[in-house]
Amino acid sequence: MLELSDIGVRFGGLRALDGVSLSVADSEIVGLVGPNGAGKTTLFNVISGNLRPQRGSLRFAGADIGSVPAYARARLGIGRTFQIPQPMHTLTVAENLAVAQRFGASRVDAQAAAEILDLVQLTGLASRDAATSLSLAELKALEVAKALATRPRMLLLDEVLAGLEAVAKRRFTQMLADIHARYKLAIVIIEHDIETISTLCPRAAVLNFGQLIADGTPSVVFSQPDVVASYTGTVPDA
Amino acid sequence: MTELVLQALWSGILTGSSYALIALGLALVFGTMNVINLAHGELVLLAAYVAYTCESAWGASPLLAIPAGIVIVCIATALTYALVGRIRRDRELNSLLLTYGIGIMLTNGILLIWKADIRSTKSPWLQDAVVLGPLYSMRSELLFFVVSAALIAGLWWWLTRTWAGRAVRAVASNRDAAQLMGIDPHRVEFVSFLVAGLLAAFAGAAIFSVNVIQPGLGISLTVKAFIITVLAGMGSVPGVLVGALLLGLTESLTTTFFSSALQELAGMVLFLVVLFVLPNGLFGTRWRRAH
């Protein structure tokens, strides 16, 4: 589904991404981990089209999308959520989904919207103003719902569990599993919570200082010394 | 041919010096408050008319009118600052509309007081030609060039060597951080508005001595100042100087080789070219793009 090849991004003198190559298959769930500043959100920005890489190529569903603008990538099937929820806040929840459907999926489908709201447990709040009256958990659920409304083939989730307390986190994780079961889409999820990654993702990739340093099953990846060192701050042996 | 070019360059530099005074004021206010004062040109014009009044009523040289001009313009500036400070929401755009309204009031106020006739200085001393080698200029042009240069140098010294000036630069580069260091941004904003008024007063006297003035001139002065700040890139004093000179040169070269009617057009086109090709201006330190 997604093929990143040797992606390089520089901000002035800083190498945010350095030769990252990653493949995600249809319906695969991949966890993307790494310490803060490793380049995870930057990688998402490259995939969703918010950032042009200076180097490397990306292919989605077999086609080169390097020069495709962000809004068109959403229509092609790349859905994403933002680390800090960005609801269309003067619109209602239902209107948020309507816009996403109309422009991201070309068709407003009330039944599909109802199903999405049901999955993210926002059904009762459909006519609420998105900005003023939703809790953090509800806002995050709305982020996911918006992305789902575009009928994506791949979902990029950027720290969607951050800021939620334990019970909400477990509920959310279950929700994501349900979504994956229902829609069979590929999911790439950025998370810091190792337990969540291990539960949800059959595969984990680790970024550190813009480089991919590990890629495999969570149990293997998280016991690798350089991965541990990247989190605990000790310098790995050369 | 070279003489024509040299003369055009010389005239352009002289004109550019007055433009620099106007543009620096605008840039200063924008730097500290993120507000584009659309009434700035009208303030310059107000000072110009004060100079006219001093000359026509008391026969005094426009130079002597400058203190009166400073007082009047600074009062108007302080009022503008007070009003702009009252805007609560969407300051960037609402201040545009508010200062646009103030500009309309000033233009019409000038019209009411001084009528629509075109005015210019009648002082023969100022209008005398001064010849430096192959280069001609009016004495007034030369005089105010020197004055402008002195003011700009003074401003540079103030910004870099005094604490007040450093505070201005601090607020311009990072308002929150400056506050954390104990700098009162409101005071700094007020000071920058006043300094802008001071520069505008000198520029007004210069415009009156060198050019003709009429009530409709205000908006075109504001536009020119805005063009220069765009050329320069916000946040750069040397950039404003270069931009002002560039605009002055463009205008005088256009006048020399095409026609004086096209000089305003040339300035506009220069502006658009820079805006689209170099969105940060020549020296810009702040992004001007929306995303």
Add this chain to the structure above:
Amino acid sequence: MAARIVAWLAFAVAAYALVPFAFAGNLYLMSMIIASLTIGGIALAWALLGNLGGLVSFGHAAFFGVGSYASALLVMKAGWPIGISLLAGGACAAFAAVLMLPALRLRGPYFALAVLAYAHIFRIIATEWKGLTNGAGGIGNIPRFPVVFGYDFSSKTGAYWIVLSLVLAFALIYAWIRSSHLGLALRAMHDSEEATRAVGVNSTLAKALMLFLSAFMTGMVGAFNAHYINFLEPDYAFSGLWTMLPIVAAIFGGYRTISGPLIGAVVVYLLDQLVFKAMMPIGHQIVLGALLGAMILFAPQGLLSIFARRRPRMASASGDA
């Protein structure tokens, strides 16, 4: 919703029938009303750009002037019929907006002033391109509106009906867009342009469309004015007044509503011409400047918003009338 439609219909009937019936004899008043509706059309277009497109412009005079000249020249030099020329005037103004597309990338104040620069440029071009526009001498004897079905539309009442129809058509289009999915997306763009792009909205295209539409409307009004006044010159057609009066009108009446700019235009223009001008023959627009400043400081949503009742959120999802 039904109540609003009834209100607009009643207004339309009153406007088309009662006004000419009552005032047709008073040519001066009719001229004032026609002029105020002209301003109202531009004010509506300006508010549409600001409200839906999220773009403030200080250069709408550019579109007005381009539309005026385009229509006049097409009729006089290419023999086009006047009605089509109005549409062509709008189209030319929209084309002028195409030239402004690169400015869309700029932040608010920069866009506003870039458009102002364009207005200056067009005015200078109109003055200097003497072969096309006859330069500062202007174009005189621009053909008037024709006689259609036996009625002479060059009369005051005829011109009034034309400009009224234009303005009402604009209002209808504005309302239609605002209640459509595009309108929803435009509102969403103001909240978070990034979020809308992430769900597939081509935000740049949406803003561009609003710019074209606003330019088209203003151009049509300019074209109307050319055939109504029958004379054009660059300083008139591109005068800053065509920018200033609509802005004051829209802010005064409330630029977030559709009726606001129109009511604002009629009130502001009539006040200015009938009251302020009588008190101060020169410089009377100082009051307009003060009005604009006062509105921004004390009632940025417009004077009428102070009187409007607050409606429940659901009902106003598609905006007020």
